[in-house]
Structures are given as structure tokens and as C-alpha cells.
Amino acid sequence: MARSPYGNYGYAILTAGALRTPDKVALTYCGEQTFTYDELNRIVNRRANALAALGVGAGQKVAALLNETLQVAEVYLAQAKLGAVTAAMNPYWPVETLQAVVAASGCTAFVYDSTVAEVVERIRPSLPGIATWIDAATLDHPSDEEPELGGFGDDPLALYYTSGTTGLPKPVVHTHASSLATAQIWLDVPRSPSSVFGTGAIIWGIGFPAIVGPALYAGMRLVLEQDWGPANFLRVVPREKVTHVSQIPSFYAALLGSSDHEAVDLSSLQVIMLGGEPLTGTMLSRIKDRLPSAGVYSYYGQTEAPYTCFGRVDDGSTPLGASGRARTGCAVRITDPSGAGVVGEVGEINLAGPHRMAGYDGLPDKTAEVMRGEWYVGGDLGTLSADGVLQVLGRREDAILKGGVWTQPVVVEEAAAGLDSVAEAGVVGVPAHVEGAAPVAQKILLAVVARAGHSLDAAKVALALSESLPAHQQPDHIEVAESLPHFEDASGGPGKLLRREIREKYGHLVD
Numbered sequence: 244m245a246r247s248p249y250g251n252y253g254y255a256i257l258t259a260g261a262l263r264t265p266d267k268v269a270l271t272y273c274g275e276q277t278f279t280y281d282e283l284n285r286i287v288n289r290r291a292n293a294l295a296a297l298g299v300g301a302g303q304k305v306a307a308l309l310n311e312t313l314q315v316a317e318v319y320l321a322q323a324k325l326g327a328v329t330a331a332m333n334p335y336w337p338v339e340t341l342q343a344v345v346a347a348s349g350c351t352a353f354v355y356d357s358t359v360a361e362v363v364e365r366i367r368p369s370l371p372g373i374a375t376w377i378d379a380a381t382l383d384h385p386s387d388e389e390p391e392l393g394g395f396g397d398d399p400l401a402l403y404y405t406s407g408t409t410g411l412p413k414p415v416v417h418t419h420a421s422s423l424a425t426a427q428i429w430l431d432v433p434r435s436p437s438s439v440f441g442t443g444a445i446i447w448g449i450g451f452p453a454i455v456g457p458a459l460y461a462g463m464r465l466v467l468e469q470d471w472g473p474a475n476f477l478r479v480v481p482r483e484k485v486t487h488v489s490q491i492p493s494f495y496a497a498l499l500g501s502s503d504h505e506a507v508d509l510s511s512l513q514v515i516m517l518g519g520e521p522l523t524g525t526m527l528s529r530i531k532d533r534l535p536s537a538g539v540y541s542y543y544g545q546t547e548a549p550y551t552c553f554g555r556v557d558d559g560s561t562p563l564g565a566s567g568r569a570r571t572g573c574a575v576r577i578t579d580p581s582g583a584g585v586v587g588e589v590g591e592i593n594l595a596g597p598h599r600m601a602g603y604d605g606l607p608d609k610t611a612e613v614m615r616g617e618w619y620v621g622g623d624l625g626t627l628s629a630d631g632v633l634q635v636l637g638r639r640e641d642a643i644l645k646g647g648v649w650t651q652p653v654v655v656e657e658a659a660a661g662l663d664s665v666a667e668a669g670v671v672g673v674p675a676h677v678e679g680a681a682p683v684a685q686k687i688l689l690a691v692v693a694r695a696g697h698s699l700d701a702a703k704v705a706l707a708l709s710e711s712l713p714a715h716q717q718p719d720h721i722e723v724a725e726s727l728p729h730f731e732d733a734s735g736g737p738g739k740l741l742r743r744e745i746r747e748k749y750g751h752l753v754d
Contacts, residue, residue: 250395252419253291253323256426256459257284258389263462270465272313274482283317285387291321292384297375299352301326301393304402306350306373307447308332308341310358312467314379315447316455318354319401321382323419326393327352329401330414331448334359342366343411344404345373349605354379396420402604403449405546414604415449415546422452424572424597426460428550431570432514432540434487439464439511441485443471453549454489463487473498481508489516489542492526493667493729493740499529500666501695509534518542519739521635521653522556524563525661531557541566543635548594548619551575552633565634572596577627582615585627589636592625593618624651641742643672643685646715650687652742655718658711659689662704664697669727670718671746673753686719686753690745692727699723720753 248254257280260269265281272278278286299305305327309315322329330348332341341362345353352375355363360378367376394400400419404412417425440458442450446467458465466483468475476498479485495517498504515530515537522541530539539557543566544550552575554560554567561567569575573596576584595617602610613620624636636642637651644650652670659668672685689708693699701721709717728745730738 246395253320290382291390293382304350305352308355310334416601426456429461441466484511486513491519496667512537523657547600666694689718
């Protein structure tokens, strides 16, 4: 029996929309190009047919190093229709990492765009396993008819890489089915036929099935930009009447830490989804003061199980600091060290559902470390309330032991960010070297950045925090910094806070 085309990710995401609403605008690129669902589908078909003419087919692994967001959308969807497995390379990796990941991937073809052409020339001689090198700009074919579909259901769709503290990034295998399950996130968040989702460059990798796929699957208009930093955000939101965004809280620390936003009309924003970092009460208040009509949602997931939990936090339906309940069709639980499920106690976060990864490609031992039956257990700690609300406490390795008591950095960060003059705060634990004892106990290092137009004095910050925090949470050293280190994610705005770099940069200053 033939498999349904709607089990193919590319067909279900795009072709179905072209059949349903062919003349509706699907995508706007950098304010310069606009495509209806039918037009975009025909372009993707031409790219798919061009790839097929080059010998790319079902089950073949194809490395994709793409930085132009329009190219990412078109090539990823074209390869999905063919059933080729997209190995989504991060254009911000060091060359050595990129070369090693491609060599280990088993890819036999490599597609790239003009922004990375020089890098490709550098690594090309060292990758004899790549038989076909493809400049994405040359991918065109006379026929815009649907290609022969080559992947469905549990067939692998892509490898999305997750970084670790040691070794190469791990290749997370997502299937057509798991990616379509992720595309259904808007079942749990309000939208309308006129909704507009805006995003920037971080759509390669897991950003694609977590951002682009859901927007197109839901029939929204997708606004793609090359830069989604605060400056361009302030230009694009009023121009395109963007209604929905998905970001990390650090973005709003940067956006609202300056006065540039004050004269800009941001009233079109209706849904702000925040994840990847803790959302403090102070930051939520600042967002709501500036955008009172926008609903603010907290979400939680990992590359291995994207967008597992959702909850609206600005209306009180989800407690601040929590990530909400498992979305439709997904599940979350907390387990103690024995693996037993617990409620109201701190333990490891387990995620399950059809959106969960199939495993790590070629790494059965690594897969076995994080898979417990249908559950993915990735090393985060949290609690689950009796009514199913998840609160994420952080990574096991981030917890700070001081005075015999464990503390998560976000507790101290929230207290610091609550001070009027503080725009952003970052906290790490630094080993306390006690003579004759193992460095188990830690001291707390706090780095703070001043809001625009304000100044900070470390002694005054310490005094203020001494009145609001218990002794085991009070910083042992406070560093006033011009900025905090964030992961470079190509968005143009701050990526996730890099606590390890705070430790490396300022740890030696702790007495």
C-alpha cells in the first residue's frame, strides 16, 4: 500500500498549504521578496527536481551549510520531499569543528550558499567522502511539478546537532513524523488566519522544524530576515505587522535596556514565546510594561524533544518561573535517582511524545545514556506540580553549593535583575579552595550590566542583595561588566547566556 504524501514532511508542510490556500502569502524575505504558498511550493519543487537530477535521493545524507534564510527554507523543504537526510551544519562553528562533523556524518553530498563559499573551499580537499558539491544558487530545474516523494513517517528527515561541553556536537536524528509533531505547536497557542510569524537567521538546524515548519504548517505568513537583533527587530515588526515571535529572555534585556524602542510601534505583537533561559519576574514586568497587549508564553524543550511544554505566564494561568504543561500529544515527568516518578520533588526532567528524536546518529552508547524507554532524559532538573506544571531548575552541573545548600543561578540572577539599574545578570559558582579540603564548596560570582543611562556600584549592589537573599545565595564577588557573553547564534541579538565564559573571564577575581 502506497504511503500517504501527507506523511512526507515537505509535502505536509508546504504542498498541503499550496493546495489549501494557493494565493495566500506564505513568506516575505527581508522586505524585498514575497511568495504565495503556490509560488513557494513551485520554487521548492524546482530545487527538488534539480537535486534529483544531480543524483540526490531518498536516504542519502546531504550536508547543508546555509546562512541565507530563504535558501535554508527552500533547500531543506526540497530535500525533505526527496527523502534525503539533511545534515544541518552550523555556519558559526569553527572550521575545524565543521570539517570534523562532516567527516563523521557519512554525507556524500554537500550543499552550500555564497556566504560560506570560502569555508567550503578550505574544507573541500579534506573531505573525500563528499562526491557531490552543490552551490544552492545553481539549483533550478525547468519542471515545477511535484518530485517523486522519497521519505515518510519514521524515515529519517534530518540530523540536527546539539553542542556539548566535550567532544563533537551530537547528531540528533529527527524523522518526518517527529518533525511534523513539532510543527503542531500552534495547537496550544492562539493564532488567526492573519497571524504573522517573524524570525531571523537562526533557522538552520533545529530552528527550522521549531520555527519555520510550524509557521507554514499553520498557514501563517512567515517573515524571514537575515538579522533579528534589536535594531532590525524594531524596523521589521512595524513594517510587516508581526504578531508572533519566539526568542530568549536575553533578547528583551538588550531590546529594553536601550531607549531605541520607545518611539517604535510594536502594537502588532500578540504572542511572545520565551524559552532557552529562565524568565525572571523583573524581565516579565518590563516586557508587559512595554507590550501590555501581548501574551507572554514560556516554553521548554531541547533539540532532542523541541517545544515539549507551554504555558502563558503573564495572565497568571502558569506560575512565573514555570514552563507550563506538556503540549497536546506530549508528556513530561520527573524522576528521582532510582528512576521512579515523583511529584512536588526535585528530580530529572523526562520528555516523551511523537516529537522526540529517534536517537543520536551512529552513537548507540550516547543514545542509551539519555533514552529510558519512550522517555528522553537530558540532564535538566525540575519539579512537577500535582496538576502537571513543569518548573525547570536548571542543569545539574550549573547548581551552586554554598554553605551546604544547593542553589540554582537563576535565583540570584533574578534578585539582581530586579534592581532598577541592572539590565542583565549572570551567576556562576567558583570552587572555594579550602586548605586541606577538596574544592566541593563554591563561592558565588555575580556579573551585572547596567541599564542604559544608569551606573552600577558593586558595593551598593551587594548591600541591596544582602537584604533580599539568604547568606548561602549572597554573591562573594560582584563584577560590573560592559556586557555578558552570549552564544553566537547568528540572530544579531544575544544568544543564550554563556555562564562558563563568565567563570573563565572573572573567576580569578573571586577571593
